[in-house]
Amino acid sequence: MALTRRQRARTVRGLQYGVLVVVLVVLALVADWETISDRLLNPQIAAEQFPEIIQVALVNTVIYTALGFSFALVLGLLLALMKLSSVAPYRWLANLYIEFFRGVPALLVFIAFGFGLPLAFGVRFGIYMTVMISLGLVGAAYIAETLRAGIQAVPKGQMEAARSLGMSSGRAMISIVIPQAFRIILPPLTNELIALTKDSSLIYLLGLATSEYELTKFGRTAMSDTANLTPLVLAGLCYLIITIPLGFLVRRLESRSAKAR
Amino acid sequence: MTAVTSAISELTPAPVEGEPLVEIRGLRKSFGTHEVLKGIDLVVHPGEVVCIIGPSGSGKSTLLRCVNLLEQPTAGTIRIGAMEVTDPDVDIDLVRRHVGMVFQQFNLFPHLSVLRNCTIAQDKVLGRKGADAERIARSTLARVNLDDKLDAFPAQLSGGQQQRVAIARALSMDPDLMLFDEPTSALDPELVGDVLTVMRRLADEGMTMLVVTHEMAFAREVAHRVVFMDDGMIVEQGPPEQVISAPTEERTREFLRRVLDPTHVEPGESEPY
Numbered sequence: 001m002a003l004t005r006r007q008r009a010r011t012v013r014g015l016q017y018g019v020l021v022v023v024l025v026v027l028a029l030v031a032d033w034e035t036i037s038d039r040l041l042n043p044q045i046a047a048e049q050f051p052e053i054i055q056v057a058l059v060n061t062v063i064y065t066a067l068g069f070s071f072a073l074v075l076g077l078l079l080a081l082m083k084l085s086s087v088a089p090y091r092w093l094a095n096l097y098i099e100f101f102r103g104v105p106a107l108l109v110f111i112a113f114g115f116g117l118p119l120a121f122g123v124r125f126g127i128y129m130t131v132m133i134s135l136g137l138v139g140a141a142y143i144a145e146t147l148r149a150g151i152q153a154v155p156k157g158q159m160e161a162a163r164s165l166g167m168s169s170g171r172a173m174i175s176i177v178i179p180q181a182f183r184i185i186l187p188p189l190t191n192e193l194i195a196l197t198k199d200s201s202l203i204y205l206l207g208l209a210t211s212e213y214e215l216t217k218f219g220r221t222a223m224s225d226t227a228n229l230t231p232l233v234l235a236g237l238c239y240l241i242i243t244i245p246l247g248f249l250v251r252r253l254e255s256r257s258a259k260a261r
Numbered sequence: 262m263t264a265v266t267s268a269i270s271e272l273t274p275a276p277v278e279g280e281p282l283v284e285i286r287g288l289r290k291s292f293g294t295h296e297v298l299k300g301i302d303l304v305v306h307p308g309e310v311v312c313i314i315g316p317s318g319s320g321k322s323t324l325l326r327c328v329n330l331l332e333q334p335t336a337g338t339i340r341i342g343a344m345e346v347t348d349p350d351v352d353i354d355l356v357r358r359h360v361g362m363v364f365q366q367f368n369l370f371p372h373l374s375v376l377r378n379c380t381i382a383q384d385k386v387l388g389r390k391g392a393d394a395e396r397i398a399r400s401t402l403a404r405v406n407l408d409d410k411l412d413a414f415p416a417q418l419s420g421g422q423q424q425r426v427a428i429a430r431a432l433s434m435d436p437d438l439m440l441f442d443e444p445t446s447a448l449d450p451e452l453v454g455d456v457l458t459v460m461r462r463l464a465d466e467g468m469t470m471l472v473v474t475h476e477m478a479f480a481r482e483v484a485h486r487v488v489f490m491d492d493g494m495i496v497e498q499g500p501p502e503q504v505i506s507a508p509t510e511e512r513t514r515e516f517l518r519r520v521l522d523p524t525h526v527e528p529g530e531s532e533p534y
């Protein structure tokens with residue numbers, strides 16, 4: 001007996017719900033819920049993580065990210081202007097930089113500055129300096145591309161109007177074009193901040209003093225100490241405290257700029 | 262209306278005696294192989310209002326944009342006051358300080374308030390700070406009847422208001438010469454009048470103005486001289502009553518027929534239906 005289209009759609013949807021229910025039932029029966037909740041979200045171990053997980057780890061993650069992002073912003077702006085330069089070698093250098101740092105893993109950069117340079121040249125950076133440089137170098141490559149697109153998205157008439165008022169091209173760039181470019185790229189720039197927040201965890205492989213722990217290192221250490229996953233789960237949740245509001249902000253900004261157009 | 266107009270013309274006779282403020286000699290401009298300006302000679306005297314008319318693509322805007330070097334001329338010389346604009350060693354920012362420009366698309370700075378639009382160049386270019394710059398901006402905004410919109414942002418204004426702010430922004434730099442590049446072409450018809458009123462007042466106050474426009478009524482009433490351009494050359498120039506009302510060149514006549522009576526059908530052309 002042939003099924004009508006509506007009957008067939010209903011059958012397919014019924015099957016999908018059926019699979020879901022079966023999986024959930026099997027999980028509920030088979031899994032040892034007591035052990036899982038004990039090892040994954042143990043209230044007592046969770047309580048022990050406070051207040052350090054916030055006061056030390058979360059705060060340090062924010063500080064490391066802010067340092068890296070600030071450096072990335074300055075360097076990214078410089079690279080974006082180099083990419084738009086009329087002097088060809090500047091454009092080549094900027095392209096070379098961007099291709100390189102977008103192409104290599106951030107972890108490799110952290111290893112280079114955390115271990116490589118001290119070994120090869122005997123120069124040692126403090127922990128803040130290492131994070132700032134490593135995170136900044138990688139972030140700058142992405143931010144440069146975003147900024148260049150933003151600067152080019154500002155209508156040509158803005159530069160012409162500023163020049164017509166007697167501003168030099170540098171002055172017009174700083175006072176007129178770049179502020180508008182930043183408005184245009186605020187959403188992608190916030191996405192970059194989210195990415196850097198997560199990448200700041202890479203510092204964990206360097207030797208850190210307890211007071212320098214950021215979320216991932218903190219979660220990992222506490223996990224080993226307690227033989228329990230709870231601290232790591234908490235650390236993960238702390239990242240979400242930072243990234244989910246930022247993601248929400250991006251969507252707000254995007255819908256606002258879509259409306260303004 | 263005609264009586265009033267002629268009265269204004271009598272009050273502000275075309276100032277022709279003395280040294281010209283702008284002197285353009287043999288100006289040529291090519292984009293690639295396409296020659297847009299084919300040897301322009303034009304002088305503008307202080308206090309004179311010169312309207313440039315002509316079909317689109319005739320090079321009117323390019324001529325205007327060469328005067329403040331938004332376009333680099335291919336050949337020829339331009340002098341404004343004592344400054345050789347076309348001299349390779351000229352300080353172009355210094356030239357532009359003395360030449361105000363008003364664009365078809367207004368080009369206000371959208372991230373700045375109306376007041377800041379009118380003070381930022383005073384501040385960054387002339388070094389005129391705070392209260393001084395603000396006082397001048399307020400007075401130029403009053404001249405364009407917008408002193409009640411100081412804190413508004415460009416997006417909150419109508420096109421006509423934006424264009425008047427753009428005029429005030431240029432005036433805030435105390436220019437010796439104002440360039441208008443089709444200032445009313447992007448406006449809804451009902452907003453054109455306010456902008457033209459401001460420009461007419463500016464002309465009456467003795468500002469030297471070079472205006473590219475399609476507003477024939479404005480050119481007829483306000484201009485001391487009308488220049489008709491076609492195909493990169495000046496075809497005809499003279500007082501408006503001559504060029505607009507009694508043109509001698511056939512190309513001028515044909516252009517004016519089209520502009521003044523768009524529904525006009527040339528004899529021999531087929532009926533539009």
